[in-house]
Amino acid sequence: MKRAQLASGVSIRRSLGEANADQLAAVKEVIGKVRAEGDDALLHYTQKWDGVELDDLHVSPEEMAAAVDRFDAQLLEDLAEAADNIRTYHQLQELQGFRHTNPNGSYMGQRVTPIRSAGLYVPGGTAAYPSSVLMNVIPAQVAGVKRIVLVSPPGKDGKLSDGVLAAAHILGIDEIYKVGGAQAIAALAYGTETIAPVDKITGPGNVFVALAKREVFGDVAIDMIAGPSEIAVIADDTAFADEVAADMLSQAEHDPMASAVLLTTSEELADKVAAEVVRQLQSLPRQSIAARSIADHGSIFIGETMDELINAANELAPEHLEIMAEGAESIADRIDNAGAIFIGRYSSEPVGDYFAGTNHVLPTNSTARFSSALSVYDFLKRTSIIHYSEQAWQENEAKIARLARLEGLEGHARAVESRSWKKEN
Known part of the structure; x- marks a missing residue:
């Protein structure tokens, strides 16, 4: 695990770089083959x-x-209770349309409607994630999406995990396909004989899934290009080293590329956390994965003041940010960039992953600077509504025509003026 002093102007943001050419070529080949050959x-x-x-x-x-x-x-029973918590949270995000009427009789408004269909990708491979089913399906259901499709790679027995299917059962999802990888993304985007295309694809996956989502974007909507998991912990000398280390390892065990960062003002805590990480790794079932993550992407940064830690956290813009320090609430108020903020000792990151109710599909690789968690809003469209009364047209026709000609668009000007000819004749 790397260790360094925070310094003014020094960026701690990591760059994962671009996918290699072979990976991208393989994904493009898969997409082309699925479009041409479908189910085969x-x-x-x-x-x-x-x-x-x-x-x-x-x-x-x-x-x-x-x-x-x-x-x-x-x-x-636990999954069902988690689903209830997630649904309660996301129901608070329901969005209403509006209509504003002007004195001249014209009105403008916004209509909110759900997308018609969504496809959820659930990873397989090294782990199966029933929680991903809950986190992706529930906001779509709350939004009112009528058709929700689930895809996931089968195991060697040709089946999906019992946990994934149990979560789908709780939510009433029955359109489920045993297919994964870039080929699943292509099927959701373009359709095959068995799988009808969807309007939006959500859910995490490996690099090939991420590249496939990027390739099909534009023909279909996607949630985000998700990278490896990340956690940053802001902690002072009131934090418990074993708890900080455990929380860091909770993300390191996801993927060798996952990132775990400690930001602290305490040299003593830094020493203890480093030792705890080594100790706890010894008994972790996914030790080899977590150890590589910690070695390659684990860091401890020591700052002189809490201000330095807050600035560093905003620069890093992590997927998950825990705050285990005095005045945690006020520190959280100063965080602008994080996918999710976990405040206080008992708000361990897995609380959000599984049970609190907030969504665990979060922006990674510093994209929390401009992105948000998956939500009901991701499954809604906002359509502008315009009704111009005759009075409003008479008052503003000349203004609109002048603005059109300012931009050299005579056809625009004539379109609005065409109503004048009809009125005069």
Whole structure:
């Protein structure tokens, strides 16, 4: 784990660089093949990369029922309660339209409508994430999206994880396909014989999924290009080193490229956290992944004042920011750039990942400078409504025509003036 003093003007933001040419070429090839060959391409890539030969991509009602029956009853109850918390939070985001009428009888407004369909990508591979199902589906449901599709790579047994299917069952999602990778993104964007295309694709994935989402963007909407997970912790000498270390490792275990950063004013805490990370790594089941993350992307930065730590956090703009220091609430008020802020000792990052109710699909790689968490708003469209009365047209026709000619657009001017000819004749 790297260690350094914070210095004025020194950037601590990391750059992950661009994907290599081979990865991008492979993604483009997959997308082209899916567009040309449809289901045959999906089955081919599922056999090639997931190591399983499928006859049917669709998860049947019988598979869903069997998965739910196998799933632990207590965990099913926990997932259902988490879903309730997430739904409660996202219902607070419901957006209303408006209409404003002018004295001359014209009116303008905004209509809010849901997109018609959304596709959710749920990662497989090193871990399966039922929580991703909840976090992506619920805001779409609250928004009013009518068709929600779930795709996820199958395991070697040709099935999706029981947890993923249990989460889908809780939410009433039954259009589920056993396909992953760039090929799944292509299918959601362009459709195949089995999978009808959607209007928006959300959900995290590996580099090939991220590149595929970038490639199809424009033909279909996407949530974001998500990078590896990140956590930053602002802590002073009131924090407990074992808790800080545990929270840092909670993100490091996601991916070797994940980032865990401690920002502190305490040399003593820095020493203790570094030692705790080493100690806790020894018993972590995903030790090899977390150890690489800590070695390559783990950092401890020591500042002289809390102001330095706050400035550094805003520069870093992390996906997750924990504050374990005196005056945590007032510190949080000064944070402009973070995907989610966790205030106080008991607000450990996994609280947000699973149960609090806020969304864990968050901007990474410093894009919290200009991006937000996945929300109901991502599944809504805002349409402008314009009604001009005859009185409003008479009052403003000449002004509009002059502005059009200012920009050299005679056709625009004539369009508005065409109403004058009809009135005069």
